[in-house]
Amino acid sequence: MDPEAFLDLANQVTKLKMYPYFEAAHCAIVCMYIKEDLAAGSHLFSRKHPLACWLSCMLSIFAGTILCNFLLGEPVLSVFKSSNQLLLATGVWYLIFYSPFDLTYKLCKFLPVKLVLAALKEVYRCKKVHDGVLHAAKLYPNGYLIMIIAGTVKGNGGAFLKLLERLIRGLWTPSAIEFMQPSFPTKACIAAATLFILDKKTDLISAPHALVYFGIAVFFIYFKLSAVLLGIYDPFVPFENLFCAIFMGGVWDALGRAVSAGKGDHTPAKVDVAKNGKTESGKKKD
Structure with missing residues (x-):
């Protein structure tokens, strides 16, 4: 691809509007996750406890902004100031849980549709991480850790509020x-x-900057689709294992176990020799 055309594509990705398509995909994926978390009891729960079902979905959908606002000392409920976003999230929630014969949920579970929704959600995640970092940078220009925390919780806030979301249910x-x-x-x-x-x-x-943003978005999409299609859920694990083995005591623990095992191997041998010695001496005396 021509470098100028590639840069132009990257600039267009950074300017994408998240409402309504990307946000709708995010809402659909979150509601599907909650429905699957309820498993066989999702039908009964949604009929008996619609308010709790709606609250848990709204908390998960807007979890990133809620948690980020809380940590940065801003109004938590300001996330609901946009009626259009709230109506969109409520509409997606209703279709996932209450559509006739579960048609919407089955359609979203259909692999080609699921792949499209997953890709749109990852673009939305990239946008949220970017916005979280920029927002924290305005408040704390030199607070690098704060920027990382804000970007992380805004990009994956649902995981951090999973405990509260389940408690509502x-x-x-x-x-x-x-x-x-x-x-x-x-x-x-x-x-x-x-x-x-x-x-x-x-x-x-x-x-x-546009290329960095585009590269991160591609990174999110690639590994999400790899998880759906190939079952590759965490490519960081090999690097984490290596890091822990070197810097978190893994090598020393292994050496300690080896030394303990070596001592354990010699002790029974000595005992056996002693026992055999006693046996042999006993036989000689006899």
Whole structure:
């Protein structure tokens, strides 16, 4: 591709409007996840507890902005100031849970449609991470950690509020805390936020901002589609294992186990020799 045409494409991606198509895809994926999390009880729950079902979906859909506003000391409920976004989210929620014969949910689960929705959602995620980093940079120009946190929670806020979202549905699952086992989207958002900071605050990245943004969006889309099609859920795992083995005591723990195993191997042998010695001496005495 011609470099100028490629740069023009990247500029167009940065200027994409998220409403309504990208936001609708985000809402659909989130509502599908909650419906699948309810499993076989989704039909009964949505009929008996429509308010709790709606609240849990709205909390997950707007989780990134809610959590980011809370951490940055801004009004939490300002996320609902746009009636159009709220109506769009409510409409998608209604279609996913209450369409006749579950047609909307089955259509969204159809693989080609699911791939399109997933790709649109990842573009939306990239936009949210970027907006979170820029917003935090305006408030705290030198707070790099704050920028990373804001970009991460805005890009994957639903994972951090999963505990509260399930609690609204009457489930208490303390093991669902994202800090205990960070998912790949959280790690990807941390990496994307770091790249946006390096691009904005340093000269380490010489490429145009549009190319950096476009590259991160492609990164999100590629690994999301890989997860759907190939089952590749976390490409960071090999690097994490190597890092933990080198810097988090993995090597020393392995050496300690090897030494302990070596001592354990010698001890029974000595005992056996002693026992055999006693046996032999006993036989001689006899």
